[in-house]
Amino acid sequence: MTASTLPNSSSADPFHEFYGAPSLPRPHYALLWDNMQSAGLDNLTAKAREAHLALHAEGVTFTVYSDKEEGIERVWPFDIIPRIIPGAEWDLLSSGLKQRVKALNLFLRDLYHDQKILKDGVVPADLIHEGKDFRREIIGIDPPGGIYTHISGVDLIRDGHGKYMVLEDNLRTPSGVSYMIENRMIERRVLPEFFSRYKVRRMEHYPALLLQALRRLSPRGPGEAVIVMLTPGIYNSAYFEHTFLAKEMGVELAEGRDLLVSNDRVYLKTTLGLKQVDVIYRRVDDDFLDPLCFRSDSLVGVAGLINAWRAGHVALVNAPGGGIADDKAVYAYVPDIIRYYLSEEPIIGNVPTYLMSRPDEREKVLDQLERMVVKVVNESGGYGMLMGPSSTAAERAEFKKKILAKPRDFIAQPVIPLSQHLCYLDNELQSRHLDLRPFIIYGEEIEVVPGGLTRVAFRKGSLVVNSSQGGGSKDTWVVESVT
Amino acid sequence: MMLSRMADALYWMARYLERAYNTSRLIEINLLHMVEAEEASFGAAQWRPILSIMGSEGLFSQLGPHRAIDKDTTVQFLTQERRHPGSILQCIQSARENARVVRDRISKEMWECINQMWLAVDKTLKKPLRSDQAPAFYYEVQNRVARFHGLTQDTMMRGEAYGFYRLGTHLERADMTVRTLDVKYHILLPTVEMVGSALDYYQWAALLKSLSGFEAYRRHYPGGLRPVDVSEFILLSPVYPRSLRFSVERLGGALTHIGFESPETRTCQAYRALRGDIEKSTAESIFKQGLHEYLQDRLLQIAALHSALQTDCFEAHLGERVAVSDRA
Numbered sequence: 074m075t076a077s078t079l080p081n082s083s084s085a086d087p088f089h090e091f092y093g094a095p096s097l098p099r100p101h102y103a104l105l106w107d108n109m110q111s112a113g114l115d116n117l118t119a120k121a122r123e124a125h126l127a128l129h130a131e132g133v134t135f136t137v138y139s140d141k142e143e144g145i146e147r148v149w150p151f152d153i154i155p156r157i158i159p160g161a162e163w164d165l166l167s168s169g170l171k172q173r174v175k176a177l178n179l180f181l182r183d184l185y186h187d188q189k190i191l192k193d194g195v196v197p198a199d200l201i202h203e204g205k206d207f208r209r210e211i212i213g214i215d216p217p218g219g220i221y222t223h224i225s226g227v228d229l230i231r232d233g234h235g236k237y238m239v240l241e242d243n244l245r246t247p248s249g250v251s252y253m254i255e256n257r258m259i260e261r262r263v264l265p266e267f268f269s270r271y272k273v274r275r276m277e278h279y280p281a282l283l284l285q286a287l288r289r290l291s292p293r294g295p296g297e298a299v300i301v302m303l304t305p306g307i308y309n310s311a312y313f314e315h316t317f318l319a320k321e322m323g324v325e326l327a328e329g330r331d332l333l334v335s336n337d338r339v340y341l342k343t344t345l346g347l348k349q350v351d352v353i354y355r356r357v358d359d360d361f362l363d364p365l366c367f368r369s370d371s372l373v374g375v376a377g378l379i380n381a382w383r384a385g386h387v388a389l390v391n392a393p394g395g396g397i398a399d400d401k402a403v404y405a406y407v408p409d410i411i412r413y414y415l416s417e418e419p420i421i422g423n424v425p426t427y428l429m430s431r432p433d434e435r436e437k438v439l440d441q442l443e444r445m446v447v448k449v450v451n452e453s454g455g456y457g458m459l460m461g462p463s464s465t466a467a468e469r470a471e472f473k474k475k476i477l478a479k480p481r482d483f484i485a486q487p488v489i490p491l492s493q494h495l496c497y498l499d500n501e502l503q504s505r506h507l508d509l510r511p512f513i514i515y516g517e518e519i520e521v522v523p524g525g526l527t528r529v530a531f532r533k534g535s536l537v538v539n540s541s542q543g544g545g546s547k548d549t550w551v552v553e554s555v556t
Numbered sequence: 557m558m559l560s561r562m563a564d565a566l567y568w569m570a571r572y573l574e575r576a577y578n579t580s581r582l583i584e585i586n587l588l589h590m591v592e593a594e595e596a597s598f599g600a601a602q603w604r605p606i607l608s609i610m611g612s613e614g615l616f617s618q619l620g621p622h623r624a625i626d627k628d629t630t631v632q633f634l635t636q637e638r639r640h641p642g643s644i645l646q647c648i649q650s651a652r653e654n655a656r657v658v659r660d661r662i663s664k665e666m667w668e669c670i671n672q673m674w675l676a677v678d679k680t681l682k683k684p685l686r687s688d689q690a691p692a693f694y695y696e697v698q699n700r701v702a703r704f705h706g707l708t709q710d711t712m713m714r715g716e717a718y719g720f721y722r723l724g725t726h727l728e729r730a731d732m733t734v735r736t737l738d739v740k741y742h743i744l745l746p747t748v749e750m751v752g753s754a755l756d757y758y759q760w761a762a763l764l765k766s767l768s769g770f771e772a773y774r775r776h777y778p779g780g781l782r783p784v785d786v787s788e789f790i791l792l793s794p795v796y797p798r799s800l801r802f803s804v805e806r807l808g809g810a811l812t813h814i815g816f817e818s819p820e821t822r823t824c825q826a827y828r829a830l831r832g833d834i835e836k837s838t839a840e841s842i843f844k845q846g847l848h849e850y851l852q853d854r855l856l857q858i859a860a861l862h863s864a865l866q867t868d869c870f871e872a873h874l875g876e877r878v879a880v881s882d883r884a
Contacts, residue, residue: 129675130668130671130672131664131667131668131671132656132667132668132671307653307656307657312656316656316659316660317660319660320659320660325558325559325562326559326562326660327559328561330561331559331560331561333873340873341559342559342560342561342872342873343557343558343559343560343872343873344557344558344559344560344563344716344814344868344869344870344872345557345815345872346872346873347873348557
């Protein structure tokens with residue numbers, strides 16, 4: 074699609090997930106709605122309060138970075154009204170996600186080996202070689218099972234007609250799964266009566282699935298595998314999640330300084346001396362993973378780690394180098410990547426995306442920046458993004474300059490009016506925009522736990538759902554029964 | 557086997573909590589004592605010893621070079637001075653930060669308790685603590701720490717992590733008990749024969765109360781408050797749970813939990829020296845040597861045990877035991 078045929082999405086009405094018509098809930102929300110009506114708003118207020126107190130006491134937090142203060146810890150914002158997805162609708166999404174992750178892994182394997190897809194001209198070679206996250210250091214290395222992204226988080230949104238689309242693939246160190254599980258624990262506490270009636274599918278076994286996937290990667294066999302979770306430390310925004318997963322899986326939570334590499338083997342510094350490590354679930358970005366291989370100023374990495382991985386003595390999860398596949402310019406090619414490797418049509422489509430490296434698309438986008446979302450290709454968490462409709466002329470001018478200076482670093486997308494849902498905020502029922510991040514584990518097979526993390530833009534009218542930018546969340550129910 | 561850094565964090569989490577508890581208790585009793593003993597001085601004479609127990613006289617004068625040592629300045633400094641790492645506020649913050657590091661090693665109940673403790677204390681101490689709030693505040697701190705220990709007893713696995721928590725708790729407690737007694741020594745200069753005056757009575761009673769041992773002492777020693785008896789009770793009682801001896805015996809159990817029973821480790825050698833000397837001691841032998849000298853020797857032994865732990869556990873990978881353990 075070119076910019077001239079760009080749909081004027083910003084003026085279209087968003088899809089409402091809860092209401093089918095004004096004040097009339099969709100069939101799968103009727104049971105919940107009737108109960109909310111008969112119990113009254115006071116009851117919701119009490120439940121919302123109970124949920125907040127529980128999150129506060131449990132210390133379910135995330136850390137926000139700002140220019141003024143470093144690392145403010147905030148309580149995870151949660152809305153008690155669940156998002157409900159009928160089972161059949163979910164099953165289709167689930168197969169679409171598996172298809173996508175399978176193709177992306179074949180793509181990565183190809184990129185770091187024969188590069189057939191580049192030779193066949195399906196994806197431009199320049200796009201890959203100019204990508205910041207393409208790691209020449211790992212060309213030719215075979216990660217166990219040929220898998221690069223053992224854990225993926227794919228962001229889904231719905232357009233004005235309710236059609237699901239992929240907004241972003243997160244293939245590096247996607248976070249949010251602990252909040253998905255915490256949301257469920259809180260929700261079951263405050264709305265216990267609905268779980269059996271709706272037959273909500275369970276997903277709290279995620280850590281067990283993950284542990285299984287990690288264990289099978291152990292170079293010394295899965296039996297006695299020593300697995301550690303590598304965190305950048307307590308000031309990382311997702312530190313809560315790191316402790317959560319380490320605890321749920323019963324593995325050590327290590328920082329870079331807890332590990333050392335000797336003779337291409339990785340060791341843990343313990344109270345009994347050194348202990349060899351087999352699998353590292355790392356939540357440290359490629360850049361900071363190994364100061365000998367990537368950024369030499371990294372304080373959170375482990376010197377020599379990449380060599381140990383290359384020698385096959387330790388498994389890294391996700392494997393280094395996967396970031397090139399979630400580069401937002403490469404994203405535009407994912408439907409073609411799926412067709413190329415799997416000879417299938419994509420089950421879930423993409424959001425129309427304009428590459429600023431293409432002169433014709435760039436020109437058209439620059440003419441209508443106020444209607445576009447501009448993103449930096451290798452940022453995540455909503456940082457470094459321009460929301461056209463709410464931007465000032467000065468901000469647009471600044472972005473224009475940046476785009477012209479480094480076109481490869483930017484993409485633009487039309488503003489999709491994310492679907493809305495009912496929230497209970499400030500003791501009132503209000504509609505807010507949201508998205509969905511399901512989590513996909515690539516172990517022996519590809520598995521998707523039902524649902525995912527529903528992220529909500531709590532600010533009225535806002536389309537930005539990232540928790541670092543004022544977003545909150547809801548529990549997501551994939552249900553068998555809707556009556 | 558556990559991560560050295562985790563072991564260190566568990567140990568310090570416990571030490572900081574114990575320090576917060578002891579500081580709180582010392583301030584509370586000193587404030588009460590002021591009310592009980594009217595003739596007592598309200599100024600430096602009553603408050604300097606507390607600074608000295610905490611080893612923070614230097615920092616106190618550094619932060620306010622011309623500041624008088626009186627009730628308000630000392631209480632503020634010990635309770636909520638953010639630049640004083642030993643203030644109750646900073647201790648609880650450090651304990652909570654350490655707990656956050658070992659969140660996957662402690663029970664959910666323990667984490668919630670320490671997190672709520674921090675939230676509550678931080679909220680109260682956003683403003684200067686008013687004197688009318690003080691009793692309730694110190695009571696609350698002690699209560700919350702006690703609750704943490706209770707939850708720990710009931711919910712924590714009895715493994716290595718528990719061992720490091722116990723080491724931190726009892727090492728800090730032993731250290732504080734010795735320091736508290738030593739400072740009173742300087743004020744009262746007791747001898748074996750001495751029978752306290754009225755003022756001394758209040759001083760010794762306050763000492764026992766700040767170690768939560770007044771009532772237990774009265775039941776044990778019907779003869780009244782004799783310095784030699786009080787010292788014996790605080791140092792050597794096998795049943796009073798804050799006595800030096802009791803804490804040191806608990807340290808032995810903690811060493812078993814972390815698997816440090818083998819006699820050749822530095823930690824075990826340091827421990828045996830401390831425990832052996834306490835077991836040989838009697839009230840008479842202590843006063844014969846000189847109470848102050850005796851206490852100083854014990855403080856040195858406690859410090860030696862701490863640094864042995866540092867070498868054997870928290871920095872084990874630097875030592876000669878860098879054998880590749882390979883159970884797989």
